[in-house]
Amino acid sequence: MEEVSSLAEKLKLHLPWHQARIIFLSQFILSLILSRSTNLYRVAEEFQTSAQVESSYRRIKRFFHGYSYCYEQLGKLILHWLPLDRYLLCLDRTNWKYGTKNINYLVVSIAWQGVSVPIAWTCLDKHGGNSSSAERIELMQRVSFLIKHYRIYRPF
Known part of the structure; x- marks a missing residue:
């Protein structure tokens, strides 16, 4: 305890x-x-x-x-606890079924020590399938409130 x-x-x-x-x-x-x-x-x-x-x-x-x-509060808390100067972001969509209901999430996470730590997500109102450009842009705009652009690692 x-x-x-x-x-x-x-x-x-x-x-x-x-x-x-x-x-x-x-x-x-x-x-x-x-x-x-x-x-x-x-x-x-x-x-x-x-x-x-x-x-x-x-x-x-x-x-x-x-x-x-507030997802933004949770995202800020996670970022506060991750000891990183720059963040490698991952964008992924996951879909599974709960009985007959489809559960479909678009998630932005940070790659850290071999795991992906989610910092922002949105539930997609779909029966599976891909996210749209508008949905991805909206989620990344939310991430931009959490992480300054210069702290995002760009490997290319």
Whole structure:
């Protein structure tokens, strides 16, 4: 629980959220790392709490379903924690099905130590398929509010 408190203190400096939300996010981030999975049930299994796994799982789902948060604040927080002078950006689209529903995201992330850390994303209102130029431009404009152009690494 000490790790959760320590992370919560650091998050509180950057996110103007209620303390309960900050503690939940700390718990979620640490559990995400421990589970090495994005499967929310597996993440819930790693929660450092006396609550049952099912309760933690429902809590995670409620957080993402019923709470709106500023993606720009989260992006700025991630950039603050990444120890880089310049950023190599990755643009990717992912699509999967949840039952009969298509889930389609366009994501901008930063390549860092062999992983891709998402900093901005948008849900595409499509049944799969490619993103349009307008959708990619809109997402990159959001990224431009997070990262100054001279800090973006251009390998060419």
